[in-house]
Amino acid sequence: MAHHFDRYAGILFLLIGLGFVIESRRIAESAYGSNVGPDIFPMGLGIVLILLSIRLLIETKGKAKESSKGKYEYKRFIIILISSILYGLLLETVGYVITTFVFLVICFQAMEKGNWIKTSLISAGFSFGVYFLYVHVLNGSLPGFPVWI
Numbered sequence: 001m002a003h004h005f006d007r008y009a010g011i012l013f014l015l016i017g018l019g020f021v022i023e024s025r026r027i028a029e030s031a032y033g034s035n036v037g038p039d040i041f042p043m044g045l046g047i048v049l050i051l052l053s054i055r056l057l058i059e060t061k062g063k064a065k066e067s068s069k070g071k072y073e074y075k076r077f078i079i080i081l082i083s084s085i086l087y088g089l090l091l092e093t094v095g096y097v098i099t100t101f102v103f104l105v106i107c108f109q110a111m112e113k114g115n116w117i118k119t120s121l122i123s124a125g126f127s128f129g130v131y132f133l134y135v136h137v138l139n140g141s142l143p144g145f146p147v148w149i
Helices: 004-026 038-061 074-094 096-111 115-139
Strands: none
Touching: 004 038, 074 096, 096 115
């Protein structure tokens, strides 16, 4: 059962990734005040999705997996789902760096509890690193820090 599901999921995600790449070509290539256009992010996501789905298809090719009933992690799923929704809602008001840092800490702790120092360092490094690269190196625009800071 899992073998067939993985194959169908791989094909579905491959088609979705192709759709992202094709439709991102219809978006304008530049944005006001930014050298990085709005077409870059969806195209990048589409390419990543295509590559991951190809990997899934290769891994499932010729392998008959045993049907095993695993324990579903509803609590972790709900925590990550709610934090993703809040991330999207608070990104503009709180800013990219703070919102991304908190989101990553919550997700990392939901996946594997403990080791707060490692989680905080990775989350901070990713948040500040992506912000610096995107805003200062690529001359893009992301919501900065909130006004009250």
